[in-house]
Amino acid sequence: MPKLQNIFKVISNEKLCPKFYRLCIDAKPILKDILPGQFVHLRTSNGLEPFFRRPFSVYRAVKYVEVFYEAVGLGTQQMSRMKKGDTIDVLGPVGTPFTLPGPDIKEVVMIAGGIGIAPFLILSDVLKKRKDLQLTLLYGGRTGGHVYPMKEFKQNGVRIHIATDDGSRGVKGRVNKLFDRIKPDPKTTIVYTCGPNPMMAVVQEFAKKHSLKGEAACEEVMACALGACLGCSIRTTKGFKTVCYDGPVFNLNEVIFDH
Amino acid sequence: MPKLQNIFKVISNEKLCPKFYRLCIDAKPILKDILPGQFVHLRTSNGLEPFFRRPFSVYRAVKYVEVFYEAVGLGTQQMSRMKKGDTIDVLGPVGTPFTLPGPDIKEVVMIAGGIGIAPFLILSDVLKKRKDLQLTLLYGGRTGGHVYPMKEFKQNGVRIHIATDDGSRGVKGRVNKLFDRIKPDPKTTIVYTCGPNPMMAVVQEFAKKHSLKGEAACEEVMACALGACLGCSIRTTKGFKTVCYDGPVFNLNEVIFDH
Amino acid sequence: MNLSVKIGSATFNNPVTVASGTFGHAEKYYDLEEVKKLGAIVPKTVTLYAQEGNPPQRIVETPSGMLNAIGIENPGADGFIKNKLPSFKKIGVPLIISILGHNDDQFEQLAKKFNDVEGISAIELNLSCPNLGHKVLVAQDPQATHRLVSKMKSILRYPVIAKLSPDVTDIKEIAKAAEDAGADGISLINTFTAMVIDVKTRRSVLGNFTGGLSGPAIRPAAVRMVYDVAKTVKVPVIGMGGIMTAQDALQFLIAGASMVAVGTANFVNPRAPLEVIEGIKEYMRENKMKDIKELIGSINNKNA
Amino acid sequence: MNLSVKIGSATFNNPVTVASGTFGHAEKYYDLEEVKKLGAIVPKTVTLYAQEGNPPQRIVETPSGMLNAIGIENPGADGFIKNKLPSFKKIGVPLIISILGHNDDQFEQLAKKFNDVEGISAIELNLSCPNLGHKVLVAQDPQATHRLVSKMKSILRYPVIAKLSPDVTDIKEIAKAAEDAGADGISLINTFTAMVIDVKTRRSVLGNFTGGLSGPAIRPAAVRMVYDVAKTVKVPVIGMGGIMTAQDALQFLIAGASMVAVGTANFVNPRAPLEVIEGIKEYMRENKMKDIKELIGSINNKNA
């Protein structure tokens, strides 16, 4: 009964590197409504297995709705088998988007871990229009073998710093090894982060230390994605908040990552 | 733990006419053990949907194990998507085969309805070696549009009479319209039948009337197909019998079709 | 074709509603024109005081179903009446308000609060929510069920529906107790208490340790309980448990339910309730039924 | 690595068995070398007199599970002992014989018959088969459970395992009654009473009208009941309900089961019990466990 449940056609489903795919959906009716940080809730099978839909950040919403995903389990494996012309049941866009930087902000630092890079391409697509903004991406990945489509980030004028666990690309180590690449100023810098909770916890500390404003795009297992079941709640300093409706984007300083 | 659970490779999965397919499996280890009337119990999905395996008569067991099937529901639809090179979990061969005609038998009448034709190609493959036997197939189908591979039956020297519900091929009407094509003699004629219960009930009457010996290959929903769960029992004059273990082939006169 | 059904003095245009806790009415998302087609709406259970709910993780997928341990997160009666009820009323679909008290007195206060509210059709007593750390649920005890339902009937001016838990030895006994106490309707089933263990951490996946099992997995058990209850009581039954499609809902109606509720399915296919309504109409057309009453309880149980 | 477990005086090389009614030992099909690897075998329940079972249709698929209403088709005690037991013995795996009487006297006679038999390890009392048209099952009544288990203990020279039904309000109470009566072990769960209606014919699909729900669909409810019982009784628990893989079995062991039984999974993947044994070993290796006892009941239930 939500306005935003639609059956759309798959335009392409490209394998970018082992386990990482880019799904392109022809979704004109919703294309223009999508804001950076919002997500779509996809039905990966018409059957009961897996039982829930699966949530995915919108990676890009220019001509098509694009999703950048990693095949980690049954649902994403089913997605990886989708082909041009297949239909897909899409619920969305849903969720609270990133708050775009105010006029006083001069530097936007996007800190991503692994697949957490997904919501940042659409964010840079939007922010590149603001010529006064310096966009920086600190990206931490497992290994260089996973070559993410950094090209598009570059085209958006994003400064990119990479760290990999095995050092096969960029600096060896976690993303915090890249913090020294930025000169944060509380008044003019804003941080956006998305990735595993332990990583975002580190980013939270870093932001606190330099008293930076910031936002975090969080994850939790979801059923409805409409704020109906209250199943995707996480802890925040303001009590339990639903990731699908109150989030997925939260004030970085309010999220309690210890769960 | 049964000896006969194996993972085999699909050789081909040909669509013969709308909804009818022929699955070819490379199953050397079991090929030689298969007797006419036996079946294989196939896992159509690695998941839980559908939950049970699906039973299919062996259609031919010359070079490969072949199954002739109709896509009627989820499991057979999954099968219809199988491609060369896919693997399939095969349990079998299982079940009690047809009793081959004794030396006194001169005419073998196979009476099939719809997909019930499946067990008769392998039967004729075996019986054609007996030059003294006249093989006849009375086949009742929905419509001529479903062109069954009668060619192979002809190559086995089988005399074929066809009836279709819509008369688009052969006689118009049910298979009983074809009974007059045979001159049954209790001493020298044996009847084998497979098809919907109502059809086999008619064949049973016909056999009784002419006091003909015969066998029926029956169906029931199955779980284990190993005689373990006792779930596939049907009524017979000798009490409940399992289709998978005591059958699927039963003495035609002992089956009680009113279920 | 007449699809309307009655529970006590309340009338519903069709027998399809949404199960409590599975339909959060977010104006910004829902298409009101579609929601208007529902026979009734049952919002999430309301408690006397606001509850923040259980710690995460609150839900987990299971084979053909899910566990939930939400802990009845809700704004409390006053908060609900002030901030949520108005928008529910705006929809214009009959409302069945689900209430739960942690003791008789709380139930009593809840009843009085909702007596003072206009524009609701019935009250559903959640006697069966398994996620509040009670040792024994009211719905597991015929005496307690009888006592509470009688008290609610003596106070409430609205029809009273008793919602039962499947975690019982004899569901018929509980249903009878509720009916004897004056319940205008019985709704079932709530979820089965259950748990999933993460073998990596050796902890229960749910923050609340145990949760409630729902979805198609439990449907066959739900259909049987609805059948047992429908043939035991004379009051109308609202059947639920794993309804995903019209075919599923028809099983409950044929078993004797006068209404059906779509729950977990809303999360997988938010349009499920509407598809169920359409499918029931189609089935009645095919079977030349003019009134839903011809369908309700139409099971051929010769072999029962 | 020590995988052996004990129930009363009986010892089993590993904690994996097959659930009663799901393992028909057909010599012509089974690979004895593989079957020998089982910790124990529980044949289908034996009644005093032969039973022909229920009319067809006896089984039906459900979401992630199945219903069965076999009606305990079996050759009766004498027929079983004479014609089936010998081939079971030949396998060389400990046998747990499941028995069911339709009254105390039948249970008594069954006990005496099996006392006279050599080469079995334990007796499982099927107190919970839902397919015999009983109004109330023994396993739904703590007193009846206590009475019957005591009587069986007073007669049987073999360890006695009480098998419980999940169709109860408080499984702990029944388990405690069985333990207090001297049961050497508790096994659970049996199936949930359930039904599926064919909406075309408006009849129950099963010839017996109702049947028992089993398979992965019920696993979360089974794990929770096994957890509750394991923390209530001191005797070993045999856990079952929807085990398809080693991961599933591990949930039951971690929850406190000393043994696990693979049931319905045998129909989908006959090799499941062996895969479960291998998977448990692998898990213990990865977690540096030397004895299965380190695994049994190892749940971290801080949040319980």
Ligand SMILES: Cc1cc2nc3c(=O)[nH]c(=O)nc-3n(C[C@H](O)[C@H](O)[C@H](O)COP(=O)(O)OP(=O)(O)OC[C@H]3O[C@@H](n4cnc5c(N)ncnc54)[C@H](O)[C@@H]3O)c2cc1C
């Ligand atoms: C708001 C939001 C946005 C997301 N955006 C993306 C994205 O853009 N690209 C992407 O690849 N993934 C994204 N995810 C994660 C994605 O939803 C999960 O990877 C997916 O649901 C896994 O499904 P599966 O069936 O393949 O794996 P499963 O078999 O369900 O699980 C495999 C592993 O993934 C974990 N997992 C399952 N569901 C979730 C979930 N909802 N959140 C986090 N972990 C989960 C499981 O715990 C398990 O460890 C997002 C999640 C959320 C909540």
Ligand SMILES: Cc1cc2nc3c(=O)[nH]c(=O)nc-3n(C[C@H](O)[C@H](O)[C@H](O)COP(=O)(O)OP(=O)(O)OC[C@H]3O[C@@H](n4cnc5c(N)ncnc54)[C@H](O)[C@@H]3O)c2cc1C
């Ligand atoms: C011994 C035996 C041999 C068989 N040989 C063949 C064969 O050679 N070719 C072939 O196409 N089919 C054969 N069948 C029937 C085949 O097993 C069913 O068509 C199949 O299981 C349907 O599965 P599904 O998931 O596609 O359909 P489902 O969604 O399971 O059901 C679709 C329809 O098929 C019916 N059905 C389901 N299972 C069975 C069953 N076991 N027997 C009969 N009807 C069933 C259902 O009642 C329903 O009406 C055989 C059945 C048996 C018992």
Ligand SMILES: Cc1cc2nc3c(=O)[nH]c(=O)nc-3n(C[C@H](O)[C@H](O)[C@H](O)COP(=O)(O)O)c2cc1C
């Ligand atoms: C996430 C969730 C929350 C629920 N919350 C409530 C509730 O607040 N009150 C209630 O009476 N039932 C609640 N239920 C139970 C449902 O109303 C319903 O009785 C049960 O889920 C069975 O139906 P289903 O299988 O169609 O979901 C909840 C169920 C789910 C899945």
Ligand SMILES: Cc1cc2nc3c(=O)[nH]c(=O)nc-3n(C[C@H](O)[C@H](O)[C@H](O)COP(=O)(O)O)c2cc1C
């Ligand atoms: C076809 C079938 C027959 C069964 N027969 C018996 C039986 O004779 N005695 C018994 O105690 N349990 C019987 N059961 C119950 C199982 O032993 C087991 O307790 C139940 O199925 C739950 O386990 P599962 O989900 O792994 O199958 C039977 C189950 C099935 C599916």
Ligand code: FES
């Ligand atoms: S997933 Fe239902 S409230 Fe967020």
Ligand code: FES
């Ligand atoms: S299917 Fe199990 S006995 Fe035939």
